[in-house]
Amino acid sequence: MNTKKIIQAAIIGSVYAVLTIVLAPVSYGPVQVRVSEAMTVMPAFTPAAVPGLFIGCFVANILGPYGIVDIVCGSFATLAAALVSRRLRDRPFLVPLPPVVFNGIIVGSMLHFAYGVPGLWACMGWVALGQAVACYALGMPLMKLLDRYRSVLE
Amino acid sequence: MIRDITLGQYYRGESFIHDLDPRTKIVCTLVYIIMLFIAGTFWGLAFSALCLGVTVAVSKVPPAFIFRGLKPVFLIILFTFVLNMFMYDGKIIFELGFLHVTEEGLHKAFFMAARLILLIIGSSLLTLTTRPIGLTDGIESLLKPLNKIGVPSHELAMMMTIALRFIPTLLEETDKIMKAQQARGADFETGNIFSRARKLIPILVPLFISAFRIAQDMAMAMEARCYRGGEGRTRMNGMKMTAKDGVAWILIVLFAAALICERILLA
Amino acid sequence: MTIVVENLKHTYSPGSPEESLALNGVSFEVADGESLGIIGHTGSGKTTLLQHLNGLLKPDSGTITVNGTVITGDAEKEDVLMVRKKVGFVFQYPEYQLFEETVEKDVAFGPRNLELPEEEIKRRVRWALEMVGLDYDDIKDDSPFNLSGGQKRRVAIAGVIAMEPEVLILDEPTAGLDPKAHDDILAMIGDIHKKTGNINILVSHNMNDVTRFCDKILVMDRGQKVLYGTPGEVFSETEKLLAMGLDLPDGAHIAHRLRKEGMDLPDDILTIDQLEREILKAKGRE
Numbered sequence: 037m038n039t040k041k042i043i044q045a046a047i048i049g050s051v052y053a054v055l056t057i058v059l060a061p062v063s064y065g066p067v068q069v070r071v072s073e074a075m076t077v078m079p080a081f082t083p084a085a086v087p088g089l090f091i092g093c094f095v096a097n098i099l100g101p102y103g104i105v106d107i108v109c110g111s112f113a114t115l116a117a118a119l120v121s122r123r124l125r126d127r128p129f130l131v132p133l134p135p136v137v138f139n140g141i142i143v144g145s146m147l148h149f150a151y152g153v154p155g156l157w158a159c160m161g162w163v164a165l166g167q168a169v170a171c172y173a174l175g176m177p178l179m180k181l182l183d184r185y186r187s188v189l190e
Numbered sequence: 191m192i193r194d195i196t197l198g199q200y201y202r203g204e205s206f207i208h209d210l211d212p213r214t215k216i217v218c219t220l221v222y223i224i225m226l227f228i229a230g231t232f233w234g235l236a237f238s239a240l241c242l243g244v245t246v247a248v249s250k251v252p253p254a255f256i257f258r259g260l261k262p263v264f265l266i267i268l269f270t271f272v273l274n275m276f277m278y279d280g281k282i283i284f285e286l287g288f289l290h291v292t293e294e295g296l297h298k299a300f301f302m303a304a305r306l307i308l309l310i311i312g313s314s315l316l317t318l319t320t321r322p323i324g325l326t327d328g329i330e331s332l333l334k335p336l337n338k339i340g341v342p343s344h345e346l347a348m349m350m351t352i353a354l355r356f357i358p359t360l361l362e363e364t365d366k367i368m369k370a371q372q373a374r375g376a377d378f379e380t381g382n383i384f385s386r387a388r389k390l391i392p393i394l395v396p397l398f399i400s401a402f403r404i405a406q407d408m409a410m411a412m413e414a415r416c417y418r419g420g421e422g423r424t425r426m427n428g429m430k431m432t433a434k435d436g437v438a439w440i441l442i443v444l445f446a447a448a449l450i451c452e453r454i455l456l457a
Numbered sequence: 458m459t460i461v462v463e464n465l466k467h468t469y470s471p472g473s474p475e476e477s478l479a480l481n482g483v484s485f486e487v488a489d490g491e492s493l494g495i496i497g498h499t500g501s502g503k504t505t506l507l508q509h510l511n512g513l514l515k516p517d518s519g520t521i522t523v524n525g526t527v528i529t530g531d532a533e534k535e536d537v538l539m540v541r542k543k544v545g546f547v548f549q550y551p552e553y554q555l556f557e558e559t560v561e562k563d564v565a566f567g568p569r570n571l572e573l574p575e576e577e578i579k580r581r582v583r584w585a586l587e588m589v590g591l592d593y594d595d596i597k598d599d600s601p602f603n604l605s606g607g608q609k610r611r612v613a614i615a616g617v618i619a620m621e622p623e624v625l626i627l628d629e630p631t632a633g634l635d636p637k638a639h640d641d642i643l644a645m646i647g648d649i650h651k652k653t654g655n656i657n658i659l660v661s662h663n664m665n666d667v668t669r670f671c672d673k674i675l676v677m678d679r680g681q682k683v684l685y686g687t688p689g690e691v692f693s694e695t696e697k698l699l700a701m702g703l704d705l706p707d708g709a710h711i712a713h714r715l716r717k718e719g720m721d722l723p724d725d726i727l728t729i730d731q732l733e734r735e736i737l738k739a740k741g742r743e
Binding site for chain 1: 198199219220223227258259261262263266269270273274277302303305306309310312313314316317322325345346348349350351352353354356357360361364387388390391394395397398399401402404405406408409412413417
Binding site: 363366367369370371372373374375376377391392395396399400 | 508511513541542545546548551553554555556566567570571602616617620
């Protein structure tokens with residue numbers, strides 16, 4: 037891994053964390069609509085976004101008020117999703133789907149098994165819904181935006 | 191506005207807990223959490239609460255900060271408690287229309303809520319007594335063995351360090367960009383979620399571009415100083431385990447043993 | 458258009474461990490069409506003061522009156538917005554605020570936020586770009602990110618003046634520029650000031666610049682106004698300025714050193730040209 041890729045990943049992570057922190061009330065509440073999750077479309081543009089988003093989610097969770105369970109589950113869900121999104125980069129409409137699915141399943145399970153919220157399917161559905169709003173409603177426009185500025189970013 | 195955000199949960203102080211090696215604290219927190227799920231009865235939770243209470247006292251972190259960690263999860267705790275109360279069948283205690291509260295439900299509700307509270311406080315304690323940089327160093331060290339199966343622990347730790355280091359810088363950039371666009375008449379406060387998201391474009395685009403610019407400059411600076419990656423790097427302030435860590439390790443093993451016994455004997 | 462600042466006070470993070478008094482009772486006035494230079498160290502309160510002038514910050518106590526509209530600590534949102542429309546602010550490194558796909562769209566951002574009709578917006582964009590020395594037809598469809606540093610800065614400045622503010626604040630407009638670009642940008646600012654006749658407020662660390670372009674100078678130190686007057690008045694307080702760690706314009710600086718060595722030179726020398734004349738005069742007297 038060369039220096040430039042490491043730093044690109046770190047900066048993507050930093051931007052994710054900054055967006056999460058700046059929009060804190062919505063990012064850390066029970067109704068989690070993390071605007072920063074729109075960034076999960078970035079693996080379609082650069083492979084550095086895969087570790088980048090993982091690190092970003094990790095750091096955002098460390099700096100946030102949630103516990104170690106969240107830190108671990110959320111970050112791994114993000115990593116798994118980013119890896120799959122990268123594979124789907126040639127199909128724009130499917131790129132935001134992995135974060136919805138992985139976060140729904142992993143974070144939803146965490147809410148049910150670790151936090152004791154009853155109704156496994158309800159938990160997963162709830163998280164998936166919040167993710168869908170961020171990833172599709174905000175992520176698709178972000179993808180179009182990044183596409184226009186593609187030449188500037190490379 | 192953005193100036194007033196305090197980053198992270200770290201509470202500066204001097205205590206036995208603060209002095210422990212980050213690796214010790216991370217592992218102890220993980221063991222503690224696993225044991226919370228192994229506990230089978232209220233006795234297990236009560237014992238955990240006692241140990242946690244002692245640890246909090248030793249850490250000298252004011253209770254106000256400890257309970258602050260519960261605020262964001264408060265709704266989840268409440269929600270869980272209420273739902274669990276109504277969801278289980280068994281001996282009915284009282285009825286509210288078509289909803290009934292059972293003894294089993296009440297038992298479950300209290301158990302889940304108590305466990306959740308202990309979980310959150312326990313992991314808050316980790317972030318309250320360990321600097322973010324300490325956490326990343328600890329994690330890098332703990333992940334080192336995974337190098338053998340291809341996990342690039344050094345690179346990941348480097349990314350974490352750089353990401354943390356740049357958060358204040360990027361926060362300042364974001365603040366500047368926001369003010370500059372506001373001075374040109376941009377209004378970020380009105381509108382529904384979709385129109386507000388579009389209004390974020392004048393902030394997001396310059397922010398991304400600034401971030402990439404910083405990344406390029408930093409890459410050049412690091413390479414100019416002969417940075418070549420993880421092989422053979424040493425640190426200036428290494429982490430060292432001391433006798434205090436030894437004490438912590440012994441205590442956590444005893445704690446785990448106690449809870450395993452509780453599970454086997456009482457549940 | 459006039460600005461009156463009365464006893465302005467502002468504290469950051471009151472009540473917290475990071476509490477800091479940024480402005481401690483600052484008062485001054487700016488007359489119509491005047492060009493004011495503000496100098497002072499980082500931390501002197503300059504930036505805080507500027508952000509009050511265009512409504513980004515509200516005072517804890519004291520008032521700012523922009524053309525009759527009074528802003529106090531509990532000012533109405535409409536008043537604050539009105540001030541923001543009248544006072545244009547060019548931040549340091551303004552090119553970092555560029556975001557649109559084309560130069561035209563970016564410069565149009567400000568006017569569009571003012572909800573002006575399309576034709577008016579187009580007219581202003583063309584006018585603003587020409588005021589900053591760029592060719593409208595040539596550059597309007599270019600991506601702002603493909604321009605040179607100097608051009609980017611001009612586009613950013615155009616974006617602010619396209620709002621036709623009655624007051625233009627520029628925070629170190631020449632930061633990071635090479636000497637030629639530095640002179641070009643300043644000349645351009647002076648030109649814009651002459652052509653629009655608005656109030657100009659220039660924050661700078663360059664004493665020669667403020668001497669050349671400003672009618673009055675305000676010196677800030679630790680949240681207070683320490684000196685105020687014409688360049689001649691302000692820079693004659695040599696000892697005070699040097700004690701604050703601030704510099705003098707080149708001519709004044711050298712004259713000060715020469716006076717220390719015993720040369721008889723008048724107090725009000727500011728520029729090198731004046732210095733040259735006075736040295737020749739002094740030599741002629743010998």
